[in-house]
Amino acid sequence: MPRRYLLECSERLANLQPNKIRLFKLLHRAGYGKQLVQCRKYTRPIEELEVKRRLFDVKLEEIRRFIEDCLRAVDVPDSEARAQADLMMYADITGHKYHGLLRLPLCLREIRGCAVTSTAKPCVLNEAEGTAWVDGCNALGATVGNFCMSVAIKKAVNVGVAWVTAKRCNHFGVSSYWGMKAAKEGLIGVTFSNTWPVMVPVRAKQRALGSNPISLVCPGNCDENVVVDISTTGTTMYQVFSKALNNEKLEEGMALGPDFKITTDPNLALQSGLLLPLGGDEKRSSHKGYMLAAMVEIFCSGLAGSFNAHHERDWDPCGTACGPPDFSQSFAVIDPNCFAPGFEERVTELVQFWRQLDPVDPEQPVLAPGDIEKTMSRSIIAKGSVPYSQDEICLLQRIATYLCIRPLQYSNSYAN
Incomplete structure (x- = not known):
């Protein structure tokens, strides 16, 4: 140096x-x-x-161009680069920035460090009419997700319900992205994934489970989909990292410090790496988040035969850990037409009923699951761009220089 x-x-x-x-x-x-x-x-x-930091707008088509150029520069095939760009674009458009363009540096490090095999193709190890066990072969998250959802959708159309579980997987982005693929076919999509160990079970000092996201997407009429997408921890390590970078405090009951006491300091949370289950501490029903995470772990590593979370490597923001993470993921698809008629109408009625409930604060209307992401995506698509901070732009420009590709093009936005 x-x-x-x-x-x-x-x-x-x-x-x-x-x-x-x-x-x-x-x-x-x-x-x-x-x-x-x-x-x-x-x-x-x-x-x-x-x-206060200035923000810079990057047009959606430029985000896609930059992601694809970066991935091709590290020898990702064109089709896989486009699929991974679709996955990351969905994250940026729906407001999950740390699963989108800002995760690209980590993705590139994982590929260059052989933690991800960018040319690999998943394969089916065992299957029945409504099930499949898949080897993700350590391929990119989008590659494995597209393969598994394609298999699950085909099986659900044929037999009504399908469940596909994959081992040797990588980070698969925003969970609801995969459920949306089923919803576009008039089907219900449910997805689960285990992750690096970051969660402290109730009363424990050690990490034993991941943030283990759960997603459910139900189709409704006129794009009135119900979109449930949650982590089983109160926050994620990416959000903690963002809070630390921006000098912001965590909400109470999200993480423990090195002294095993609840902290609102993201620096202490990063130092300890200990996140609390959804709900916070035991007095606030954290056992429910813990049990949800346990359910996801069993649905994923239990069925896939891969590493349990406590055998996984620690959360690695640098992408420098040795070897692949060996995540496991499950994709379930249900055809509502195999049950009572009028499913989409009932989903739409539910959504509209929830929204018209009298709010406590008239300026804060009641929302249906997925409304925040829907509002965000409409705003970003209408604007045609996503804002990034100067520090974020800096990092991305350094990557462009390192990979010898055209720098990210951006314009001035506003101060936050």
């Missing part, structure tokens, strides 16, 4: 508060620190993280 860079780091660290030093070191290990120190025209000194 160049001596001048070490001197710059030392000078900047000397002027930072202790919690900022911990964050700087974490960012540096994750590949962010050097960008903040040396990015020249693209960024400001790290001390300026504490001031």
Whole structure:
């Protein structure tokens, strides 16, 4: 490492508060620190993280172009690059930015580090009329997800209900993306995934389960889909990382610090790596989040025969851990036409009834599951772009330089 860079780091660290030093070191290990120190025209000194940041708009077609160019630069086949770009674009459009373009650096590191096999193709190991056991072969998340959902949809159309479970998988993005594929065919889509161990079970000190997302997408008339997409932890490590980067506090009851006490300091949460189940502590019914996570773990690693969460490697924001994660995922598809007629009408009626309930605050109307993402996607599609901070743009530009591709094109947006 160049001596001048070490001197710059030392000078900047000397002027930072202790919690900022911990964050700087974490960012540096994750590949962010050097960008903040040396990015020249693209960024400001790290001390300026504490001031309000300008945002920059990146057009949707430019996001897609950049993702595909980056993936092709690390030898991802065209078809797989397009599929992965679709998955990441969905995340950005629905407001889950840390599963979208901002996850691209980690995805690229995993590919270059052979934690992901970008040219691999999943295969069926065992199947019956309504079930399939799949080997994801460590392929990209979009590759495995598309394969499994295609198999599940075909089986559900034929026999009414299908369940497909895959081992040797990678991060598959926003869970509801896969359920939406079923909903477009008039089917119900349910998805589960286990993840790195980040959750502390009730009364425990050690991590034993992941954030283990659950998603349910039910088709309704006139695009009135019900979209349930939740983690079984109160927050995720990506959100904690974002809070730390932006100098924001966590909500109460989301994480434990190194002393095993609830903390609102994201730096302490990153240091301990301990997230609480959905619900918070035991007094707030955290056993329910714990039980949901356990259910997902059994549906995934139990059926797939892959690693349990407590055998997985730790959460790795740097993408530098040795070997693939060996996540497991389950995809269930149900044909509502095999049951009482009028399913989509009843779903639409439910959604509309929930929305017309009298709100406690007239300025905060009651929402149906999925309304927040639906509103976000309509806004972003109408605008045609997604806002990113200067620090985020900086990181992406450094990747473009490293991979020798055309830099990300953006325009000034507004100050937050």
